[in-house]
Amino acid sequence: MQNLRVPDGARKRKQIVGRGSGSGRGGYSGRGRNGQNARSGGGVRLGFEGGQMPLYRRIARRGFSNADFREEYETINICDFVGRFDDGDTVTLESLKEKKVLKQGVTKVKVLGNGEIDKKLMIQVDMVSAGAKAKIEKAGGKVTGIEEGNDGK
Structure with missing residues (x-):
């Protein structure tokens, strides 16, 4: 315990400004030559372009x-699903939340076809991509009561 010490560079001294030229931060105190941004509370609002008509006003907003x-x-x-569901299980929004695949606040879910599946599962969710549906049915599973998605595109 006697040989513990703080690593080099872990403790940095607070930089004090405006205390004379000998301090290294005297003169303009690191704020340059006193433009608008050097002043207290200085600067321009978001989107300001120096008086030029700003982009958000130059571009027309049309349509729905x-x-x-x-x-x-x-x-x-x-x-x-692999490792979380057993053969013959039903996959629903509630079961996905119970198994901590989804967070509690999620209300709609879409199943995509990335990966492989080797178990017969009953899928009952809001949406399933065409690729995922094909893989689930190839493994002997079934997809029921959903809208068919567009393969994640």
């Missing part, structure tokens, strides 16, 4: 945006 109505799906791959 579906962003407010977009449905967000949490994606999981079929390789996430």
Whole structure:
């Protein structure tokens, strides 16, 4: 215990500014030659371009945006089922949350086809990609009661 010491460079002295030229941070105190950004509270607002018409006002905003109505799906791959589900199990949103594959706040899920599966599983989720559906059915499983996705594209 007697030979413990702080590594070199672990403790740095606080840089004190504005205390004369001998301190190394005198003069302009590291703020340059007193432009707008050197002042207390200085600087310009976000998006300001020096009086030029800013980009967000130069570009026209037209048309309809579906962003407010977009449905967000949490994606999981079929390789996430391996080791978590036994042969013949039913995979639902609730069972995925119980097995800690998904977080508790998730409301919609889409299964993608990355990886391999060798167990017969019953998949009952919101969406399954075409590639995942083919792999699940090839392994003897079944996909029921879902919308068919577009293979993750």
